[in-house]
Amino acid sequence: MNKGRRKALKALGGAGAVLAAQPYLSFPAIAQSQPLRIGIISPRAGIAGTIGECGLRGTQFAVERINAAGGIAGRRIELIVEEETNPKDSIERLRKLVLQDKVDCVQGIVSSGVSLAMGPVAEEMKALTIFWDGTTQDGVKETMANPRYIFRSTDNECEAVMGSLLAIKHWKGKFKKIAGINPDYSYGRNNFAAFQALLKKFGVEHEIVADQWPKVGTLDLTSHVAALKAAKPDLVFSSLLFADLPIFMKTAHGAGLMEGGCKFVFPAAGFQHTALKKAFTPEGMIFGHNTLYFDHPKASALQKQFVQDYEAKFKDYPHWEADRAYFAMKVYQAGVEAAQKAKNAWPSQEDIINAMEGVKVESLGGPGHMRKDHIAEQTFYQGITTHKNRFDFPTLGEIDTMYSEQLQKPPGADFWKWIETAQIKL
């Protein structure tokens, strides 16, 4: 092969490589005048539809405010919304957002099943992705070990850890027989296991008298409630969180499970807070609102504004997915603006990622930051329910607030070993 031909082929190959890599490269000079395109993948139907919808509303609130203030580093945000369904189809939508729509960042994802499958693909595509949720421990460390392009939410088990700590704090010595009714997938299994691990850690003598694992979306829980009742528990721990939860409450109330002084720990109930009516949801239960408690008397002006707008617009009250989505957008904004300021020019994706590591933001529910290992830290709220309010559903009478540094493993640690060894204060 002569030198000239080799050179020409090399040039052709180089051009081909540039063309092939085009979707992943940014062209600052062109991009600056165009809106920032952010792809959102969230469920809008099915069991998690209500979660995704609330998250999307949090994103829209953030975008309206950011755009009204001139955008992110001068560029307005344009949202491209795709549906989160099963892992395979959701990954196809990620590819579409990155390759076809050429988004600058992808945000969203509620299900751990989807996030675990999507994580390696997003890494391979070098697509900056911020997960709202979907970070149940099982599989996270294998599929998202030391991610570069993925940023994720707090561990999904944070709420279970907090609920467990509150149960021990408030009721240690007042219960022995424990029953669990948790969704039959890694989230439910891990939460109940975390509860038991924490009871053991704090030396709470207990006996598991029933453990029920209805699959997500079960519409008739009569037999499950009968089984719980037959076991005569002192305390029921449940991380039911979708439409199953109000059904469980109604069924349990109808069967008389709430009578007789049984205690309830529901760390993830905030997802369905408005559907859990006072008529069948008791006072005095431990109830998790995770990273957004909509009726916090000491809420920030930002949260109050959001809740007020949400109520006026949707005749409803938001739950924590709105906060997760808002947090994701603010982390991205803070990263872009910090990188742009440091460079005094439009930053590359790598610059933005570097700037996002360790960034602090004020989210709807309170302060938070993104750790250097790309795991969020946020403020959590749980407490004891009361009926003394203006709503037809219970709110929190006593509010406990914890920053997630107390609730999730530190960088590099194993969740279960962390529970055993951590210095956790009640």
Place this chain on the structure above:
Amino acid sequence: MTAFFDILIGGVFHAAVLFLVAAGLQLVFGVQKIVNLACGSFYALGAYFGVSAVKWALGAGVPIPLFLPVLLASGVLVGLIGPAIEALLRTVYHRDEAFQLLLTFALVLMFQDVLRFFWGANPHELGNVSMEYGKVAIGAVQVPTYNVLVIAASIVIALGLGAFLQRTRFGRILRATAENREMSQALGVNVNWMYTVVFTLGTILGTVSGALVVPTAAASLDMPVELVVEAFAVVVIGGLGSMRGALAGALIVGLLRALAIRYYAELEMLAIYLVVIAVLIARPAGLLGKPIE
């Protein structure tokens, strides 16, 4: 003993729900030989429509205890979409069963989008109205009166359908048509009309059932698939096309599930499908179905 009754009632309640879903499926298959996967969608449609109707009625000042007649009326009303769906299915009556399954499955997916369009993605429920009728004590066991009403409604529907099919002239013609469509047609039976009536009746069974059960549960976009899978276990055990089989199958599935949940929750589904497999091997037509020739 109290625990046993709790579990028994839980099982019977689930059986009642399953029977209500399976009844429409059985009726339509029995006469029209169509495996209607969309029966779960009719159930869901009735549930959603029932929630809206009750909320509208309560908003209009109807006293809460009257929510039950409102639910029943709404279920019947929305079930009147039956003739339109039947007209669509008529195009595949003479085709292979695979086409029928594909079309009715397409209906399931289309209905899911229709429900989402009108009611959104969020589950809809009726709060505490089901507790409006209070509780009844059966021995030491407390049961919501409404749950007892759902069980009673299943029994009434089962008996009513039995009487309708066995004792009325229309029922006899209907059974004759199911046995031999051509002969019935030759004897002057308007088979097309008969099919429309049967399908509409099957649809109304589904929609009324959905409306009736929704106060104890919730209307969600996933309920059609969720229920139709269990309903198929019921009809396989009981026998496809047999109303008595549906009742027997629903009771077996409901009670087996309740016992499994109580004693070994992991076996909930396994126990049911072990029975399904056993029936398919030992008696492929189902416990009360006609033997396959």
